[in-house]
Amino acid sequence: MKKLSGRVTLPSEENFLNETKELLSRWGADALRDSDGTKLDKEIKQLNAKIYTTYFVARSHNEFAEQHPEEIQQLYLMSQYHMATGTKLEVTFMKGYFDEQIEPDYVHDPKKWWEVIDRTTGEVVNPDSWEVNQAENQLVIHQAQPWHEYTVSFLAYMKWDPTQMYNHMTNDWGDKPHEIPFDARQPYSNQFIKDYLVKWLKENPDTDVVRFTTFFYHFTLIFNHLGKEKFVDWFGYGASVSVAALQAFEKEKGYSLRPEDIVDQGYYNTTFRVPSTAYLDYIDFIQQFVAQEVKELVEMVHDSGKEAMMFLGDNWIGTEPYGNYFKDTDMDAVVGSVGDGTTLRIISDIPHVAYTEGRLLPYFFPDTFYEGNDPVIEANEIWLSARRAMMRKPLDRIGYGGYLSLAYKFPAFVDYVEHITEEFREIYDKIKGVKPYTGIKVAILNAWGQLRSWQAHTVAHGKWYKQTYSYYGILEALSGSNAEVTFLSFDDVIHHGIPDDIDVIINAGDAGTAFSGGEIWKESVLTEKLREWIYHGGGFIGIGEPSAYHHEGRYFQLANVLGVDKELGFSLSTNKYFTDTADSHFITDDTKVFHFGEGIKNIYALEQQTTILGQNDDGIYLASSPFGSGRSVYMAGLPYSHENTRLFMRALFFAAHKERELKKWYASNIHCEVHAYLEINMYAVVNNSMETQTTNVYVGTGIEHVVTLGPSEIIWEVCKDGR
Amino acid sequence: MKKLSGRVTLPSEENFLNETKELLSRWGADALRDSDGTKLDKEIKQLNAKIYTTYFVARSHNEFAEQHPEEIQQLYLMSQYHMATGTKLEVTFMKGYFDEQIEPDYVHDPKKWWEVIDRTTGEVVNPDSWEVNQAENQLVIHQAQPWHEYTVSFLAYMKWDPTQMYNHMTNDWGDKPHEIPFDARQPYSNQFIKDYLVKWLKENPDTDVVRFTTFFYHFTLIFNHLGKEKFVDWFGYGASVSVAALQAFEKEKGYSLRPEDIVDQGYYNTTFRVPSTAYLDYIDFIQQFVAQEVKELVEMVHDSGKEAMMFLGDNWIGTEPYGNYFKDTDMDAVVGSVGDGTTLRIISDIPHVAYTEGRLLPYFFPDTFYEGNDPVIEANEIWLSARRAMMRKPLDRIGYGGYLSLAYKFPAFVDYVEHITEEFREIYDKIKGVKPYTGIKVAILNAWGQLRSWQAHTVAHGKWYKQTYSYYGILEALSGSNAEVTFLSFDDVIHHGIPDDIDVIINAGDAGTAFSGGEIWKESVLTEKLREWIYHGGGFIGIGEPSAYHHEGRYFQLANVLGVDKELGFSLSTNKYFTDTADSHFITDDTKVFHFGEGIKNIYALEQQTTILGQNDDGIYLASSPFGSGRSVYMAGLPYSHENTRLFMRALFFAAHKERELKKWYASNIHCEVHAYLEINMYAVVNNSMETQTTNVYVGTGIEHVVTLGPSEIIWEVCKDGR
Numbered sequence A, B: 001m002k003k004l005s006g007r008v009t010l011p012s013e014e015n016f017l018n019e020t021k022e023l024l025s026r027w028g029a030d031a032l033r034d035s036d037g038t039k040l041d042k043e044i045k046q047l048n049a050k051i052y053t054t055y056f057v058a059r060s061h062n063e064f065a066e067q068h069p070e071e072i073q074q075l076y077l078m079s080q081y082h083m084a085t086g087t088k089l090e091v092t093f094m095k096g097y098f099d100e101q102i103e104p105d106y107v108h109d110p111k112k113w114w115e116v117i118d119r120t121t122g123e124v125v126n127p128d129s130w131e132v133n134q135a136e137n138q139l140v141i142h143q144a145q146p147w148h149e150y151t152v153s154f155l156a157y158m159k160w161d162p163t164q165m166y167n168h169m170t171n172d173w174g175d176k177p178h179e180i181p182f183d184a185r186q187p188y189s190n191q192f193i194k195d196y197l198v199k200w201l202k203e204n205p206d207t208d209v210v211r212f213t214t215f216f217y218h219f220t221l222i223f224n225h226l227g228k229e230k231f232v233d234w235f236g237y238g239a240s241v242s243v244a245a246l247q248a249f250e251k252e253k254g255y256s257l258r259p260e261d262i263v264d265q266g267y268y269n270t271t272f273r274v275p276s277t278a279y280l281d282y283i284d285f286i287q288q289f290v291a292q293e294v295k296e297l298v299e300m301v302h303d304s305g306k307e308a309m310m311f312l313g314d315n316w317i318g319t320e321p322y323g324n325y326f327k328d329t330d331m332d333a334v335v336g337s338v339g340d341g342t343t344l345r346i347i348s349d350i351p352h353v354a355y356t357e358g359r360l361l362p363y364f365f366p367d368t369f370y371e372g373n374d375p376v377i378e379a380n381e382i383w384l385s386a387r388r389a390m391m392r393k394p395l396d397r398i399g400y401g402g403y404l405s406l407a408y409k410f411p412a413f414v415d416y417v418e419h420i421t422e423e424f425r426e427i428y429d430k431i432k433g434v435k436p437y438t439g440i441k442v443a444i445l446n447a448w449g450q451l452r453s454w455q456a457h458t459v460a461h462g463k464w465y466k467q468t469y470s471y472y473g474i475l476e477a478l479s480g481s482n483a484e485v486t487f488l489s490f491d492d493v494i495h496h497g498i499p500d501d502i503d504v505i506i507n508a509g510d511a512g513t514a515f516s517g518g519e520i521w522k523e524s525v526l527t528e529k530l531r532e533w534i535y536h537g538g539g540f541i542g543i544g545e546p547s548a549y550h551h552e553g554r555y556f557q558l559a560n561v562l563g564v565d566k567e568l569g570f571s572l573s574t575n576k577y578f579t580d581t582a583d584s585h586f587i588t589d590d591t592k593v594f595h596f597g598e599g600i601k602n603i604y605a606l607e608q609q610t611t612i613l614g615q616n617d618d619g620i621y622l623a624s625s626p627f628g629s630g631r632s633v634y635m636a637g638l639p640y641s642h643e644n645t646r647l648f649m650r651a652l653f654f655a656a657h658k659e660r661e662l663k664k665w666y667a668s669n670i671h672c673e674v675h676a677y678l679e680i681n682m683y684a685v686v687n688n689s690m691e692t693q694t695t696n697v698y699v700g701t702g703i704e705h706v707v708t709l710g711p712s713e714i715i716w717e718v719c720k721d722g723r
Ligand SMILES: [Mg+2]
Pocket: A330, A331, A332, A352, A353, A354
């Protein structure tokens, strides 16, 4: 069989020509890239490979930035809480911030652009009763209310790019200049960005792909006075602010934003906050601006005969690929980091681009590539998770990051990547553009909907949080399952109803968060539409604290759908009668042990007809209930595992009344999955584990046969007429 | 030494004369009582003992009640939630209720007295758009909003006394008539109650003490359609309602109540609900009425030369001994059930009476007194808990309930009660009226304050709830400790500030409950006064979710006092720096293992100065923080145990800056305690355990000596000049 090649990008570095050639050949790579810290030799650039060159738009030009300090990127920051013990209160608002990153903006009048808030009452303090002591970075409140807490929301310049800063601090770069971010919205910066790109494109004839890392606005990443991370939100618009932006916003939207619309009690509108209308307007406003400016840059790239690729991260704010304006950018490609199935789908599902590329973890960095460690283990785990998702919606390319010379020192790893790249190309070659068989269509319902497709429950990209893994597992389970997944916002349901083809709607998250929904559940039009749809046969799965908002005697506003509610202490006087666990059930037929993660306490059944499938001392963690012709399932949480994935798929098919559809293109062994591609008459049986597995395989007719797969093996079979 | 006698009440029964005499003598009893189900023989009534006779005021007179069905006690009930699937909705409002207990009130116009609520929006449905089908006990809503849920709040008659009903159902009393409760507010009933008492007092010359069981209004106790408990709230005013009461309320208070003021979303204003102003007004209104009526009955009792004793339970609503009007009743005594230190203090702290009596558990009932069980074990456990509290504030009398003939069959139990009664009299004889030494004064702060002294975190009297034991342990620990305990309401603090002599304020409970406080924490005057007081040296202990109300970036509104807050998901982007556990601390010096019960997740430290004393995977469960000159302690919960009691006492003394006062009248062994009575120059060393214990005993000067105590032993010592 002819060995496939291509679709793989390697990082390279100086003085590594021969090894690069060897790896290009062994891994079948057809592109080479530099990075923030490595450069490519002239000889390497002449190899038979596309050349990607990292390009920074709004930093890495201190010679310009230093001449225009008034155009440094701005942001709003909130001081710590300061409590008054008398009527005079001195707020040292820079306390806890790093003065190498942050500089208060004294250019624009604090009386106009800053806000002092009495956090005990929520009231804004009249600017007449405070003043700024610029020399001390101090704000003095006169006529403070003793024993109240106050915060100062101040406008500041962010004079050090947070990603470069992180690399600088982590790698001890010493005297290396701090890269100053400048704001594309400002006149000189805007001009400089364009002029420089024209010049750069001319000066870099070897570059085939301009790898934008990224555009204008970095996600919110603030450091403390010791240079340690203080605040990180991968979705945060904190560092897109400026006086110019606020003025343009007012002109465009017809009302002005308060600092508090950005500061948001110090939460800075993280994605866990139910977004306010003002914040959604602001996102829209920034996205429009960014898309229009990016479009111009992409055009220049195209005019020079090169491709434009965007890195999904760093300064990606405003370019969200699932947003309304991304299609206008005319971007050729998006590349992003891939550590599991969910992060793969973030990239591979992106619309409006010619191709997508995933930078597979682990990075070739010393934290993984050190003597005595076997990087193959981590690479295999990641590949198994990513491959599940790849079987549903493949990336067009994969690649790696870090120091190629480091990876080269681990021959077993080099062998394993050779295997990965071959397997990737084999999958891609077979299924690219082929719609895989899906047994079910689900919609994930939260405040963000499509904008944050595959991005729910994420704080910092790829990072594990105790408060999120029990929900993130939903996305991970779905990323490689035979479910078609869409993302709906509450507004979508309210304004457009539920799309006809949805089988099951999922609402999952902690009470009050954007993912559960918070106060939106008081909107009767939302509960009406959902109840009507479920009652007429729809499926609903609630995980954690779905539809939670205490109102009119219910905590879960869809309690009557779910058949369960949470005891808050107010109804302890009410006897709870329904406590028997069902002996067996379709949902739990394959897995008796269910690990629901962090769990939710005090969930109890409301009705006789609620079927309790799992409970412990803390209450119910798994239940199902009929609702009219529809069905619901409640789960306390769903961390990712093969067991939970199977349980979840069974729950989905049950909720959708599709029990009889489950065992089509299905593996009895929970560590295996079957993906069918009917247009090409093929199906794959996949072993998602690192051990040998034997499984019954059910083809499309439901007829079964036995297959044994080696560790991580995929077996491709030909099918005919659904068999 | 002369054997003491008296201060003990026994239940007796028919055909049990000789054994009664024997037990009277062995237990030193000086009073005999009947009960609901047992009668005393004539001979027994002639024994040398006071005779208590159970007296029912507003039930047990069906010959009267049946003639005045319009005066049967009323209550408001809420139907189940009914969801509309079209514009017509039939609500079967009696569904789930027991028609032998409940009968809808069709005498008074439902259009005026009932309320139909759209529970999806919270709006009241216009009475023009619904009608009642009386024959079917059904209410039909026309023009319902499809997919909304509705409830009907209907006025009903409660035609079976819930306590008699419970006994009837439990003991299978078959044809025995259902006792009909009648309402003292109604004209015929009011007259009957007084006439009958006059007559009865004359006819019962042997009775020395009229044991009212109790007066007019039973705590809320509703049964379901199968005759099983459906709703129980020991504090509930549900069954004090009537059209007459509502009309009188409007006249007195100047506004009318809505059914919803009583129904309260189906929570019926349990003590866990933050009480509304309307509900507090209603309580006040009922209490005034009850006190005035009770006073008349007590006067009649006094006029007949007898004493009036009130049972704290059953129909006790409106007679709350810590309420504003109880003193007006001129009651002689209160008796109540005692199962631990807290329930003992409920009784023994009651003001304005000549004496208090505790009916010690266990009852002489077959659930404990059956062959093969040793009732001594339970009796010993209960006595040890109750005795702790007795050492602080003794009851004036103790007694027992149930079938004396049953207890008589357990000689070891008879022996043990002989021991208890002797020990009780010994304690009483020494310390009655003597103020015990207290090292510290604490105030428990919640929405109820003094009215519910020792009654926080209680659903049904004496019953364990998973959601309450982690807080109830606070009261139990304090009940026998050398802390002086007061109860403050938020309104007390807001209107009168904090009494001068308080050392430590405790706020404990789940978020949103009356015990934590809910929305009251938005009242800046409350947080101002607390912060000021603590800042100037006060102590504050928060347990569970103290001061919890999400507002302006804080969940705990006293987060700056506590040094901790709870992560709700909104600040996951904010790094949490302070995670080191202190190596050792005054608070944890005696107990390394802390069982905090149900626990609260995601508590984290806000400041460097917060001292973390205990944490696990779920977050911090014990911490302390300075605040100005004051101190705070956070605890996740405090179930009762000797270990937790010690930990809590250390926390109190630490919070109060009284570390050097701790080891005065103090036992090093956590299973022991020292109670000092300086006025009489005595102190007692108490072994609270059923094992032999050796302990260092610290007298008032802090000088220590070693004492060994047998199981449950008390050693009394003479002291002089604080030694
Ligand atoms: Mg395009």
